Amino acid sequence: MNWFNFFPLIMVVTLVIMGLYVVLFKKNLIKMIMGIAIIQNGANLFLVSLAYREGYVAPIWTSAPATDMVLPTPHALTLTSIVIGVATTALMLSFVIMLKKHYGSINSDDARRCRE
Amino acid sequence: MNVDLLLQSPVFILGIPLLFAFLTPLADKVSKELRNAVFIIGLLLTALFVSLMAYEVYTIGSWTYVFGAEDPTAITDVSFFRITFLADGFAVLATLTIIITAVGVGIYSFGNMKDFDDLGKFYTLFLLTLAGVMGMVLTSDLFNLFVWFEVTSIASCGLIAYHNERGESVEAALKYMIISVIAGLLLLFSIGFFYGEYGVLNYFLIRDSMDGAFIDILAIGLVMVILSMKASSVPMHMWAPDAYSEAPDSITPFIAITSLGSLFVLFRLIFFVFRGAVEPSSIGNLLIILGVLSMFVGVSMALKQSDVKRLIAYLSVSQIGYMMMAVGVGFATLGTADYGAFGVNAVEGGFFHMINDGVYKALLFLSVGGIIYAADTRDLNRLGGLAHSMPFTTFFFIIGGLSIAGIPPLSGFSSKLLIYKSVYLYNPVLAIIALVVSIVTLALIGKIFFNAFLGPDQKIGMKIPRSMILSMGVLTVIIVIFSLFPNYVVSEIIAPAIEALGVAV
Amino acid sequence: MNVKMSVVVRTVADIMVVPIVVFGIYLILHGHLTPGGGFQGGAVVASSTALLIVAHGAMKDNKTDLSNMESTGLTLFFLLAMVGLIMGFSLFYNSLAGTGGIFGGTVSGINPGYINTGGTIPLMNIVVGMEVIAALSLILWMMAKRSGSLEVEK
Numbered sequence: 001m002n003w004f005n006f007f008p009l010i011m012v013v014t015l016v017i018m019g020l021y022v023v024l025f026k027k028n029l030i031k032m033i034m035g036i037a038i039i040q041n042g043a044n045l046f047l048v049s050l051a052y053r054e055g056y057v058a059p060i061w062t063s064a065p066a067t068d069m070v071l072p073t074p075h076a077l078t079l080t081s082i083v084i085g086v087a088t089t090a091l092m093l094s095f096v097i098m099l100k101k102h103y104g105s106i107n108s109d110d111a112r113r114c115r116e
Numbered sequence: 117m118n119v120d121l122l123l124q125s126p127v128f129i130l131g132i133p134l135l136f137a138f139l140t141p142l143a144d145k146v147s148k149e150l151r152n153a154v155f156i157i158g159l160l161l162t163a164l165f166v167s168l169m170a171y172e173v174y175t176i177g178s179w180t181y182v183f184g185a186e187d188p189t190a191i192t193d194v195s196f197f198r199i200t201f202l203a204d205g206f207a208v209l210a211t212l213t214i215i216i217t218a219v220g221v222g223i224y225s226f227g228n229m230k231d232f233d234d235l236g237k238f239y240t241l242f243l244l245t246l247a248g249v250m251g252m253v254l255t256s257d258l259f260n261l262f263v264w265f266e267v268t269s270i271a272s273c274g275l276i277a278y279h280n281e282r283g284e285s286v287e288a289a290l291k292y293m294i295i296s297v298i299a300g301l302l303l304l305f306s307i308g309f310f311y312g313e314y315g316v317l318n319y320f321l322i323r324d325s326m327d328g329a330f331i332d333i334l335a336i337g338l339v340m341v342i343l344s345m346k347a348s349s350v351p352m353h354m355w356a357p358d359a360y361s362e363a364p365d366s367i368t369p370f371i372a373i374t375s376l377g378s379l380f381v382l383f384r385l386i387f388f389v390f391r392g393a394v395e396p397s398s399i400g401n402l403l404i405i406l407g408v409l410s411m412f413v414g415v416s417m418a419l420k421q422s423d424v425k426r427l428i429a430y431l432s433v434s435q436i437g438y439m440m441m442a443v444g445v446g447f448a449t450l451g452t453a454d455y456g457a458f459g460v461n462a463v464e465g466g467f468f469h470m471i472n473d474g475v476y477k478a479l480l481f482l483s484v485g486g487i488i489y490a491a492d493t494r495d496l497n498r499l500g501g502l503a504h505s506m507p508f509t510t511f512f513f514i515i516g517g518l519s520i521a522g523i524p525p526l527s528g529f530s531s532k533l534l535i536y537k538s539v540y541l542y543n544p545v546l547a548i549i550a551l552v553v554s555i556v557t558l559a560l561i562g563k564i565f566f567n568a569f570l571g572p573d574q575k576i577g578m579k580i581p582r583s584m585i586l587s588m589g590v591l592t593v594i595i596v597i598f599s600l601f602p603n604y605v606v607s608e609i610i611a612p613a614i615e616a617l618g619v620a621v
Numbered sequence: 622m623n624v625k626m627s628v629v630v631r632t633v634a635d636i637m638v639v640p641i642v643v644f645g646i647y648l649i650l651h652g653h654l655t656p657g658g659g660f661q662g663g664a665v666v667a668s669s670t671a672l673l674i675v676a677h678g679a680m681k682d683n684k685t686d687l688s689n690m691e692s693t694g695l696t697l698f699f700l701l702a703m704v705g706l707i708m709g710f711s712l713f714y715n716s717l718a719g720t721g722g723i724f725g726g727t728v729s730g731i732n733p734g735y736i737n738t739g740g741t742i743p744l745m746n747i748v749v750g751m752e753v754i755a756a757l758s759l760i761l762w763m764m765a766k767r768s769g770s771l772e773v774e775k
Binding site for chain 2 (some may be wrong): 023029032033036039047074076080081084088092095096098099102103114
């Protein structure tokens with residue numbers, strides 16, 4: 001067992017912990033959104049590293065070598081997750097822009113008017 | 117070859133809202149009337165296909181719909197590597213619950229939102245949310261579930277922030293968005309666990325290959341946390357009161373329906389997929405704990421609210437607790453003799469309460485929306501005397517309020533009675549808690565009623581539009597039907613759903 | 622607020638837009654053969670919008686056109702998915718594959734990459750590309766406008 005095989009998974013854990021730290025402890029809303037993006041990248045890396053099989057090639061038929069191909073489900077899932085990530089990040093950033101207009105601040109301590 | 121249109125109905129339930137969501141902005145460029153017509157046609161067509169699917173399921177039985185296949189109903193070797201939809205009794209129960217509220221809310225928003233411009237986006241988001249929830253409850257593939265989960269999150273956040281001239285709406289939407297995006301990522305991780313373990317994502321294949329290893333338990337735990345968060349169960353309920361109270365009045369019940377949709381998905385997963393791989397009592401007890409917490413915390417937080425929409429939002433959190441507790445009791449007794457004795461009744465009560473809850477909660481939120489429309493305030497201390505000028509809304513509020521409090525003979529009573537009876541046999545304390553929560557709920561409904569409707573006439577000149585009355589009337593009729601024929605509902609709608617999950621006695 | 626960049630940046634941006642758009646369209650059209658497709662190609666094309674917004678700090682008010690393009694793309698995507706359904710198969714069934722016409726060529730196994738294959742998939746890539754170009758440009762445009770770094774020409 002080569003420790004190098006676990007390298008992607010170690011990176012996934014690192015990214016997720018970094019992202020969670022930012023989301024939980026940073027007060028700046030933009031930084032929180034960046035933290036979410038970091039977790040998202042961790043999730044994508046996790047899925048991509050799951051799909052890896054040694055000696056298999058990517059499932060592209062154009063001029064492919066005649067060897068076995070990996071199942072592209074995790075790649076499709078990663079791609080979907082990236083697309084969704086774009087949409088959610090854009091939406092959250094728009095909310096922050098609007099919040100800045102209304103409250104004059106992007107600090108999460110100031111965004112507490114809903115609470116009674 | 118030609119496939120029966122009825123067998124294609126699940127895809128239309130998903131597709132019609134999607135297609136009409138994309139058509140609405142185009143129609144909006146032509147005229148407002150056309151846009152409204154497109155929207156309502158989309159909703160009614162969806163309702164039509166829901167009833168067609170129900171008819172087909174109840175006459176010929178359930179089937180699996182395979183996307184992209186030559187024959188959508190034939191199961192081959194590759195079927196489960198495609199996207200599949202599962203049309204069975206449980207899907208009928210879920211889609212029925214969703215579409216009743218959606219049609220009510222759709223009609224209501226014609227009157228309620230008529231003073232706002234740029235409604236093309238509003239209707240688009242509405243139909244997208246509908247498509248998302250429908251996809252969540254119909255799909256039988258984890259990958260697909262993730263997609264619809266995120267579609268629902270994004271579209272419903274857009275709806276919550278629709279009044280973006282108010283900072284509070286944006287704030288509530290941002291909170292909900294951050295929570296649901298992180299939930300979506302955790303769902304992605306649990307999907308990754310399942311894929312890494314078994315290399316499959318379809319419910320059927322996962323069910324058949326699950327062996328209850330540690331990684332399974334981790335993934336199941338993640339899925340349960342995520343879906344109960346979406347279902348606004350305590351302790352993950354903090355987004356719900358904000359989102360419910362800051363969303364546009366006509367949309368609030370629809371946000372609540374996305375919660376119910378997630379609860380349906382949770383029950384589908386634990387009963388249909390995870391049942392074989394886990395100790396039933398562990399998941400069952402977890403659900404019972406979450407349910408009791410939700411009931412208790414929801415109703416006690418509601419006590420101190422003076423904002424009428426926030427109050428009902430907390431009541432709705434406590435109603436979610438009833439369903440989780442009842443279904444948890446059913447799940448905990450699975451595989452023992454107790455299940456036949458009372459467990460199946462608990463599940464019946466839980467499911468019946470879900471469809472009831474969808475309807476009466478919508479009615480309550482909509483009648484409160486009528487109050488806010490007329491009186492232009494949400495503060496219970498400033499409301500008063502509305503019964504003089506709004507007799508219809510008063511009547512609708514009484515029906516909805518008595519139903520949520522479980523007063524006979526209304527529909528809420530029938531489902532709660534089933535829950536009390538069965539839960540009492542499992543553990544009497546649970547039944548007592550449920551009863552106490554019901555009594556406090558009744559007191560809170562009384563508080564709203566006295567504060568908002570009774571008292572001297574305040575001479576409010578504002579007339580609420582006819583479409584709002586109409587939609588509340590429709591929902592009231594449905595509640596009355598459920599109240600008059602609870603046995604029929606249980607035997608014709610709930611029992612097939614339980615059978616579809618494979619846990620019928 | 623003067624948000625224009627220097628003349629060097631603006632000229633280079635204007636020149637670079639051409640290869641970026643061409644590469645995006647290449648990605649869209651080869652979506653069924655190689656990694657890429659509607660979303661990726663559309664995102665590449667939309668990045669040229671970002672380049673132009675940053676360089677010039679101004680853009681014509683074409684919100685209506687973009688949002689029309691977005692809705693049209695999505696509607697067409699769904700109608701393409703419905704083609705199989707109307708012909709009696711299930712939704713998303715690739716009913717144009719192997720029928721001969723445009724994108725209807727047959728192919729099997731490892732091949733040098735014939736673009737005239739794939740049935741409805743390349744068509745769907747094209748409409749998705751259309752939608753993504755419009756949607757991402759619209760998002761960039763709205764955000765730049767809201768944050769005050771864009772002058773809108775009527």
